[in-house]
C-alpha cells in the first residue's frame with residue numbers, strides 16, 4: 001500500500017527556484033517540497049560569480065539594457081516579453097534576497113557590490129557594465145543557504161531524499177506526483193492541486209560537464225513520458241572555462257576581474273575576434289573560438305586546451321593595454337575569487353596566482369526544457385494551451401528568457417524571479433481549485449512498475465558502460481561544433497544504447513537506499529533527453545547561440561527564428577512556435 | 592595506479608553488524624577518492640551505497656572517514672591518501688546512525704542546526720526607499736569565514752565531545768550561529784546566545800581543534816566557537 005499525502009501546492013526540487021517558490025507558496029496555501037537531495041546539496045549552491053540586476057550601484061545601468069543584452073546574448077531567440085519581466089523584476093528580487101539576509105559583498109558606502117560579467121554592457125558605450133551582484137565567488141551558495149534558512153524560519157514542510165518517479169497527469173491536468181523514499185524504498189503518492197517542477201539541469205548526458213552527478217533530467221523525462229513536449233532542447237550551453245578534463249567550473253567572474261584567454265602562442269586571441277568585449281564576450285562565442293584556436297593548432301602544446309590566465313601581472317598588463325586605470329594584486333584576487341583559486345590548486349595542482357590555468361569548454365546549462373508561459377504554467381502544445389495545475393521554473397523550464405545562449409548570472413536571476421512568480425501563481429490557483437480525484441493505488445503501481453522492471457531485469461549490460469558510451473558520443477557529436485552527419489551518428493548510437501538499456505542488470509535488488517537502482521533509472525532519463533537533444537539539433541539547420549552547425553554556419557531568421565517543440569509518443573515528433581518579439585529587432589551579433 | 596579500497600559495509604536488509612570489504616581498482620593518482628568509489632560501484636559492486644552530488648567540494652554530500660580522518664571524498668585526491676599498491680580505508684562519519692554503507696542518518700545533525708535559529712532576524716521596517724539595508728565592508732567581513740559552511744558535518748562528527756554526547760549542538764551549529772550573531776543586520780543574538788549557553792551548548796567544546804582540521808572549507812571553526820564563548824563571557828559582540 002502506498003503512503004498517501006495531500007498538499008495544495010507541491011514543489012519538486014529544492015534549489016533556488018524550488019525554495020523561492022516554496023517560500024512564497026507556503027505563505028498562502030499548504031505546501032510541501034520534495035527533493036531527491038537534502039536541499040542544501042542542490043546545484044544552485046555551485047553557482048559562483050553573481051546575480052545580475054540593474055541596481056546601478058557603481059555606474060549607470062537600466063533594466064532595459066539588461067534586457068537588450070540578454071536578448072542579444074540569446075541570439076534573438078528569447079521571448080522578449082519574458083526577458084523584460086525578468087530584468088525588471090530582477091532588481092526587487094535581489095533586494096528581497098538582501099532583506100532575507102544574503103551576505104552580498106559591499107561597496108565602500110555599504111550598498112551591494114557589483115562587477116562585470118560576459119555580455120553585460122552599457123548600451124551606449126558598448127563597454128562592459130558592473131551589473132553582477134556578488135558574494136565572493138560563491139553567490140549561488142549564499143542564495144541557496146539564505147533561501148533554505150528562510151524556509152526553516154517559515155517552517156516549510158520538506159520531504160528530503162525522495163525521488164519523484166512520475167507525474168499524475170490526467171485529461172490535461174496535473175494532480176500530483178508519485179515518489180519513492182530513498183531510505184526505505186517505499187512508494188508515496190502526493191496528491192496536489194498545483195505542482196511546480198524545479199529540478200534544474202541535465203548536463204550528465206555529457207562527459208565533460210560542470211554538472212553534478214544528480215543532474216539527470218528525471219522530471220523533464222517524466223514530462224516526456226506523459227506525452228508532453230520539451231522546448232529548444234538543441235540549445236545547451238558549453239561554458240568556456242571548465243577545469244581541463246574534469247569540467248569543474250571556473251567562474252566567468254575571473255574574466256570579470258580581468259583574466260584573459262591565452263593560446264599556445266601566448267596570444268590573447270579573443271581580442272582578435274571580438275574587439276570590444278574581448279574576453280567578456282558571451283559564453284557561446286568564447287567556447288567556439290577556443291575550439292577554433294585548438295583546431296588551427298594553437299592549443300597549448302598542440303593539445304586540446306588553452307589557458308585562462310589570471311596572474312596579477314598579466315591582468316594589470318592588459319588593463320593598461322585596454323586603458324583601464326584599475327590595478328589589482330594577489331590579495332585582491334584571493335578575496336574576490338577564493339573558491340575557484342582553490343579548485344585549481346586542489347584539482348589541478350596549479351596556483352593561478354603564479355601559473356596560467358589549463359581550461360576547456362564544459363557542458364554547463366540547459367537553455368531548453370519544459371515549456372512554460374510567463375506565469376510558469378507548463379504548456380501542452382505550440383499554441384500556448386496550458387496543463388492545468390502544472391508549473392515549472394528555473395533551469396528545468398524554458399520560458400524562454402535565455403533563447404539560444406544564456407548570459408552569465410542570468411540563471412540565478414531566472415530562478416529567483418520565476419521561482420517567486422511560480423510560487424505565487426500556483427498558490428493562487430490552488431486557493432480556488434479543488435482536488436481532482438485520483439486512483440492512488442493505480443498511480444503507485446504504474447510508477448513502481450518502472451522501478452521493478454529495472455530491479456528484476458536480468459540482462460548482461462552494465463548501466464555504467466551505457467552511460468559512458470552515451471557521454472562519449474554526446475561529447476563528440478553534440479557539443480560545441482555539430483554537423484548533420486555527426487548528429488545522425490549520435491542519434492543512431494543513442495537508439496542502440498536505448499535498446500541495450502532494456503537488457504541491463506543491477507547488483508542491488510534491495511529496497512533501502514538502493515542507489516544502484518536509482519542510478520540505472522536516472523540513466524534511462526538521460527538517454528531519453530539525449531535522444532531529444534540530438535534530434536532537435538538535427539532539425540535546426542542553422543547556427544544560433546549555443547547551437548553551431550558547421551554545415552549551416554549562419555543564422556537563418558527566415559526559416560528558424562522559432563522555438564522547437566518535441567514530443568515522444570512512440571516516435572519523436574517536432575513542431576515549432578514563433579518567438580515573441582517586443583521592442584528589440586533581430587540584428588547581427590557583434591561585440 | 593593500483594589502490595585497494597577497504598570499505599566498511601553495512602546493508603540493513605542483510606547484515607546484523609558492519610563488516611569490511613576490500614576492492615582493488617586502477618585509478619589516476621589525481622583522481623578523487625570519490626572517483627575511486629565510483630569505480631568500485633560502477634564496475635565491481637553496485638550495492639555500495641554513498642551520497643554524492645557536485646563532485647567538487649561544494650554541496651557537502653560526501654563527508655566520510657578516509658584513513659581515519661573526516662574528509663569529502665570528492666575533495667581528496669587518491670595520491671594524497673595512498674601510494675601505489677596501497678590501501679585507503681573508507682568508513683562512514685562517526686556519531687550518527689549508519690543507514691547503509693557510507694550513508695548515515697543526518698537528521699540529528701540538522702536538528703542541531705535548526706535549533707540555533709540559523710536565519711536572519713531583523714524586525715525593523717525595511718528601508719523606505721525600497722533598497723538594500725546598508726552594511727559596511729568591515730561589518731560584512733566580520734562574519735565572512737562562517738558563511739562558507741556547506742553543512743557537510745565533517746566538523747561535528749570529528750568532535751570527541753559530540754561522540755560522547757549526541758545532544759551537544761556541535762561545531763557546525765555553532766558556526767551557523769556565529770554567522771548570524773556577528774552579522775550587523777541581525778537582532779536575535781541574545782536568543783541564540785541563550786540557546787548556546789545551555790549545558791549542551793558551546794561549553795561542551797573542549798578546544799580539541801579536530802573540527803578546524805576536518806573542515807573542507809578551511810573555516811576556523813575552533814576560533815569561531817571561541818568568539819561565541821567570548822561573547823557569552825563578556826556580553827559584548829565585537
Ligand code: FES
Pocket residue numbers: 642643644645646647648649650651652653654663664665666
Ligand atoms: S559531492 Fe559535493 S561535496 Fe563532495
